[in-house]
Amino acid sequence: MLHVELTIQGLINGSMYALMAVGLTLVYGLLRILHVAHAGLYTLGAYIAVLIANATGSLALGAAVAIPVVGLAGMIVYRLLYEPILHRPPYVALIASIGLFIVMEESYRLIFGPYGETFNAPYLAERVSVGPIGAKAAEVAMVAGAIVLLGVLAFLSKRTRFGIAWRATVTDPAMARAFGVDTIAVRYANFFIASALAASAAVLVAVLNNLVEPTMGSVPSYKTLAIIVLGGLGNVAGTLVAALALGVIEAFGTIYIGHLLDRDAIAFLFLVLVLMIRPQGLFAAR
Amino acid sequence: MINRRTSLQIALAGVSLAALGVPALAQTGPIKIGFHAPLTGFAAADGKSAQLGAELAVAQANAAGGIGGRKIELDIIDDQGKPEQGVPVANRFISEKYPVVVSGSYSGPTRAAAPVFHGAGVPYISSYAIHPDITRSGNYVFRTSFMGEVQGRAGAKLVGELLGKKNVAVITVNNDFGQALASGFKEAAPKFGVSIIKEYFFGMPDRQFGPLVASVKADNPEAIYASGYFFNAGPLVAQLRGAGITVPIIGQEGYDGQKFIEIAGKAAEGVIITTSLDRDSKAPEAVAFISEFEKANPGVKVDMVAASTHTATRVALEALKKVGIADRAKIREAIAATNLEASTGRISFNKLGEVKKSVQNQIVKDGRWRHHSVIDDPVLLAPPES
Numbered sequence: 001m002l003h004v005e006l007t008i009q010g011l012i013n014g015s016m017y018a019l020m021a022v023g024l025t026l027v028y029g030l031l032r033i034l035h036v037a038h039a040g041l042y043t044l045g046a047y048i049a050v051l052i053a054n055a056t057g058s059l060a061l062g063a064a065v066a067i068p069v070v071g072l073a074g075m076i077v078y079r080l081l082y083e084p085i086l087h088r089p090p091y092v093a094l095i096a097s098i099g100l101f102i103v104m105e106e107s108y109r110l111i112f113g114p115y116g117e118t119f120n121a122p123y124l125a126e127r128v129s130v131g132p133i134g135a136k137a138a139e140v141a142m143v144a145g146a147i148v149l150l151g152v153l154a155f156l157s158k159r160t161r162f163g164i165a166w167r168a169t170v171t172d173p174a175m176a177r178a179f180g181v182d183t184i185a186v187r188y189a190n191f192f193i194a195s196a197l198a199a200s201a202a203v204l205v206a207v208l209n210n211l212v213e214p215t216m217g218s219v220p221s222y223k224t225l226a227i228i229v230l231g232g233l234g235n236v237a238g239t240l241v242a243a244l245a246l247g248v249i250e251a252f253g254t255i256y257i258g259h260l261l262d263r264d265a266i267a268f269l270f271l272v273l274v275l276m277i278r279p280q281g282l283f284a285a286r
Numbered sequence: 287m288i289n290r291r292t293s294l295q296i297a298l299a300g301v302s303l304a305a306l307g308v309p310a311l312a313q314t315g316p317i318k319i320g321f322h323a324p325l326t327g328f329a330a331a332d333g334k335s336a337q338l339g340a341e342l343a344v345a346q347a348n349a350a351g352g353i354g355g356r357k358i359e360l361d362i363i364d365d366q367g368k369p370e371q372g373v374p375v376a377n378r379f380i381s382e383k384y385p386v387v388v389s390g391s392y393s394g395p396t397r398a399a400a401p402v403f404h405g406a407g408v409p410y411i412s413s414y415a416i417h418p419d420i421t422r423s424g425n426y427v428f429r430t431s432f433m434g435e436v437q438g439r440a441g442a443k444l445v446g447e448l449l450g451k452k453n454v455a456v457i458t459v460n461n462d463f464g465q466a467l468a469s470g471f472k473e474a475a476p477k478f479g480v481s482i483i484k485e486y487f488f489g490m491p492d493r494q495f496g497p498l499v500a501s502v503k504a505d506n507p508e509a510i511y512a513s514g515y516f517f518n519a520g521p522l523v524a525q526l527r528g529a530g531i532t533v534p535i536i537g538q539e540g541y542d543g544q545k546f547i548e549i550a551g552k553a554a555e556g557v558i559i560t561t562s563l564d565r566d567s568k569a570p571e572a573v574a575f576i577s578e579f580e581k582a583n584p585g586v587k588v589d590m591v592a593a594s595t596h597t598a599t600r601v602a603l604e605a606l607k608k609v610g611i612a613d614r615a616k617i618r619e620a621i622a623a624t625n626l627e628a629s630t631g632r633i634s635f636n637k638l639g640e641v642k643k644s645v646q647n648q649i650v651k652d653g654r655w656r657h658h659s660v661i662d663d664p665v666l667l668a669p670p671e672s
Binding site: 005135209259 | 530550
């Protein structure tokens with residue numbers, strides 16, 4: 001019974017990782033940028049949601065504003081930070097991204113204070129049970145949110161003209177351009193979708209923890225990098241599996257080897273072991 | 287060649303310097319003392335409370351006439367809570383020749399800075415860092431808060447004797463703070479008939495404890511002793527209660543603050559902690575501290591970090607009042623001889639520079655920290671002498 005609960009808890013955490021990491025792998029797949037500041041946009045989403053929810057009493061409104069606003073913020077980050085340095089070696093973008101992430105964290109601290117924000121009235125705190133197995137409503141919402149959003153993403157990329165243009169641009173930008181695909185628009189859309197996914201994850205995490213703090217992006221910032229490497233850089237399906245697998249491994253690890261290794265150490269040990277056996281990640285891209 | 291004009295200029299410069307009086311200036315300007323805290327980075331919330339606590343102590347001393355008629359000023363450095371910042375911060379303050387330095391920071395930077403201050407003969411008071419090695423750096427180093435082990439022992443007494451709970455699950459934040467608390471708790475547990483059925487660990491960045499909560503639930507303990515900071519403890523307590531676990535949860539000073547109650551919401555009710563500050567204290571120093579702090583900082587509720595830093599800064603200022611700022615050996619002696627009624631109780635030091643005071647237990651009632659009980663057991667709470 002405990003093992004069933006641990007698996008469920010692992011999948012809940014894995015869903016959060018998935019929402020974050022899929023956005024990151026999309027950016028990597030298209031532009032070969034390790035977008036660390038993704039976690040800064042995630043925190044932005046949580047702040048917008050909590051401030052609006054507290055001001056208006058509506059979490060739904062908070063989420064409805066946070067998700068598109070953070071999507072736009074992602075496009076702005078692309079336009080102002082990455083586009084001017086795309087022709088430079090990839091580490092330039094990486095360093096710029098880390099710099100932006102630090103600036104964002106410290107800006108949140110200066111603007112909103114170091115103590116963090118909480119919801120005036122906690123949302124989704126009740127327990128949902130099916131027989132002996134139960135979870136908080138916010139945890140159920142996390143899993144449901146991940147399934148719906150990633151389902152929509154899969155539909156978009158497989159079944160729409162935009163999705164075809166997008167995948168064509170990832171595969172061969174020059175050829176896609178030759179066929180009339182607006183590859184610049186694809187890049188903006190890519191950042192919008194990735195950032196909106198991060199904001200969705202952030203709203204759910206904010207509700208789950210009832211805490212939005214300036215440094216809430218610091219763990220996702222590096223752990224999602226590990227996940228996209230595990231998933232085979234740029235591979236969306238692989239990233240999804242890696243995120244869920246890591247969630248479950250951490251859940252069992254914290255209980256059975258938590259006295260030896262902490263959660264992050266378990267995650268990175270798993271990463272090291274996988275890369276020793278499969279250096280291209282669990283699922284190599286293309 | 288020095289011509290007449292140059293010599294005139296030199297003479298004029300000399301006269302004006304004498305008129306300005308460099309030594310005289312030093313005697314009328316403010317007295318500066320060093321203060322470092324994590325104002326940015328992961329510990330910025332505690333750093334902010336620490337800064338407000340220290341600033342209040344200085345403002346109160348200035349309102350009471352300062353030291354020998356001179357105002358006191360804090361020179362505040364941000365150490366980011368990082369161990370590698372400890373030594374540069376210490377060297378900066380030592381080069382400024384400050385009479386005394388107060389740490390409003392965590393064990394990382396404080397532990398790194400302590401031996402440097404001792405080596406330079408600069409009295410150094412740690413407000414709330416708990417690592418045992420800090421005071422072992424030498425006799426210029428003092429601490430006004432409990433060592434983790436001491437508070438852990440008090441936790442065992444609270445659980446086993448005051449609450450009468452015997453089978454306990456221990457949840458430990460995996461850093462020096464949590465490990466010190468857990469080792470004190472485990473050491474004293476047998477004395478109070480407490481047995482530890484399982485011990486869990488989590489990291490400081492953790493906010494989601496689903497697996498741990500599921501496992502604790504399966505253990506079915508009579509009580510839970512959990513270390514951690516308010517940003518861990520808030521989500522942890524909410525998640526434990528959310529899973530239907532109703533047994534008493536005992537925490538420690540890391541929970542101490544209004545933010546814990548905000549985060550955990552209703553789940554916070556009934557949580558008991560061992561800490562340094564009694565909100566319902568009748569002692570005039572504590573009453574005055576709480577009311578003046580909340581008046582000076584509207585919207586900020588007083589917490590243990592602010593009270594401990596206020597206490598440490600007062601210890602420093604009282605010593606300067608007694609012996610002046612000229613001789614740091616004398617300042618050290620004055621600190622060692624402290625016997626002060628402060629916001630966190632009566633403060634004195636043992637031979638190692640560790641504080642001797644009683645432990646205040648607080649309980650959450652109706653969304654506020656309230657008095658629960660006091661543990662005043664000098665044998666149990668005795669800090670090490672070496």
